[in-house]
Amino acid sequence: MAADYVSPFDERVRAAEPLAPRPASISGRRVMLLDIRKNRGAEFLDRIETLLQAAGAATARTTKEIFSKPAALALIGDITGQADLVVEALAD
C-alpha cells in the first residue's frame, strides 16, 4: 500500500562519526582514564592504568558526573585538551 503517512521518526540522515586514527604505539602518549562512576569501574581503571604505565604511557584520571548521562561537553573538551587517548571503563 502506498498510502501517505506521517512518520514518527526523525528521518534526517546523519553521517557516522569517523573513528579517530589509531596510534601505532601508546608509548609516550598521554592517556586519560575516564571513570564513569559505575560500580567498581575505578578498580578496573586501576589495573588498566598499571598496564598503560608499564607500556610507557603517561596517565591521568577524570570522572563523569554519572554513568547514565552523556559526558558533558566541557568534560570532553578537557579530555581532548589534555590527552592523546582516552579509556572509558564500564564495570558492575
Added chain:
Amino acid sequence: MTESDLSRVGAPLPAPALSVRGLGPAEVTVADLTAGGGALLLFVSEECPTSAMALRRLGPLCGAWQEAGLTATAVFEDPLEVAVRVARRLGWQAGVAAEDPPYRTSRAYRLVSVPTAVLVDRGGTIAGTVTGWDHAALVALIGRAGALLGAELAIPEATEPRLKPGCSSKAAIDPELAAAISVQAGTDDVEEMFERGWTDGLPVVPPTPDRVEAMLGSCDGRVSLGPVPPDMGEATLERVAACAVLAGCRPAYFPVVVAAAQAALDPAFNLHGQAVTTQPAGQLVVVNGPVREAIGLNSGMGALGPGFRANLTIGRALRLLVTLTGGGMPGRLDRATQGQMGKVGFCVAENEEVSPWEPLHVERGFRAGQSVVTLIGSDAPLSISDHRSRTPEDLAWILAWAAASAWSTNWWPLEEPSVFVICPEHAAMFRAAGWTKQQLRRFMFDAVHKPAAELRRGETTPFVHAAGPAAQVPKWASPESIVLIVAGGEAGRYSAVLGPCTGMGSQIVSREVGSPWPLTT
C-alpha cells in the same frame, strides 16, 4: 559463504535491470549507477544481523569509493522508510534503494541470501559477487573494482568475525509463501505499520495526515519539544502527534501527551539513562487536576489496569515517542534485561475526590485547579493486600514493609522514590484517624529499618558496609523518597507500590497541561 564469480560461469552476465525505489523521483538504473566507472550493489534486509554488519563496516568506505568512481547502493528487501532509517542508524553513507514484494530485482540477481554484494562494471556486466560477510572475498571484490577503475580503493578492516553467513533472501522464499506473507502488508494498513516498524509490538492506528492534523488541532507541527534520547530524534509536534495517533489517542488527549513529553524531555528526568538501561524502569505518568474528568481518565476501579482508552493510550503515546522518535527500541538501544509491561505505557490518574490528602500536584507546588502531569521513573507495581489491619499504624506498617525488597532485597537506603498508590479503603482508614500525608510518610519511613548486619548478604550498598553492625539502616534515604497518591475503586483493600529507577539521578518532573496552548511558532 564465498565469492561466486558469475563471470566464470560461461559468458559475462549483464546486470539485470533494477526494479527498486530510490530516495529521489528519478528511476534507479544500472546505467546511472555505473556512469562513474562501476557500481556496487549491496543487497540487504533489516532483519538480518549480517546485513547490518555489512552496512556498518562498508558504509564508512563508500564516500572514498564514490570519489574514485565506484557508486555503492544498499538495496533493501524492505519498505523504503525502513531502509532509510536502518541505513542512517548503521552509518551507511551511500545510496539507498528498496524493493517491494515479490522482490523482482533480488530474483533477477538470483539471490539466495543477504547480504550479497554485486560488482557491476561500466559496461553493465556483473564483475563479481560475494554472498554473506566474507572479508577476504570482499577485499578481492573491491580489489577488482579498483582494477576496473584504475584506483586503489579502501577496504574494510580485518576485524572479527571475518566470516559470517547471511540470512535467506526474501526472493529465495517459495513464491506462493512470499505472496501469502506479503498479501497482508500489501492490503492492510495496520499490517503495513508492522512492516515499517512503527509499533511497540501491538497493532497501531496508522498516522494518516488527516489523523495527525486532527491530533495537532491548532498547534504548529513544526514546533519542537527537543531531541528525544537515546538517539536524539527531534520531537517536532508533528511527530509527537503521529505517536499519539499510533497509540490510539483521541485529539482531546494531545495536551496531556505533550505535557508528558515535555516533562520526560526535561534533563532532570534523565530519560537518556532510563531509555537504555538494563533496568526494567518505565516512565510512570501521573495526571492530576480537571483534565482527568474532561478526557475520561479513570482514577477509580481498575485504575492501574486495562479498560480505559485515555489511561492506556496516553502512556503508550509517550513510550512510542521514546521508542520510535527517540530510537529506544527494545533489544536495540533499549537494553532492558527483562523489561516490564509498564514500558508499553503507564498512565495513572489520581483519585483526588476520595483522597484525604492534598493531591500530588498540589504537593509539588501547583494549584488544585491546575491540570498537571508528573513523570516518575518507576518499576512495575507490586500489589499489597491488607484486609485485616484495624489501626492506621498496622496498615502503614504493612504497606511500608511490602516495599522493603523494592529494587533489591538488601539495597538500603534507596535515594529514589518509591510510589505508593493507596486504595480508597486504605485511604479512608487514615482519614478516619486524622493522619496527614506527612504523618503517614514519616511513620512508614521510621517503620522500615534494619540493623546493618542483617543487610550484609549478597548485593547491598556502600552505606550498609560502612555502617556499624548494629546501626539501624532505613529503607529510604528520607521520608521524601516515599511518594503517596490515591487511586482505585471504592471496594477492596489492595494498594500498590512501584519501586524506583535507581542510579540514574532521575528526578520527578511535573508540567502543567496546556500551558500555553496551542503551541505555535
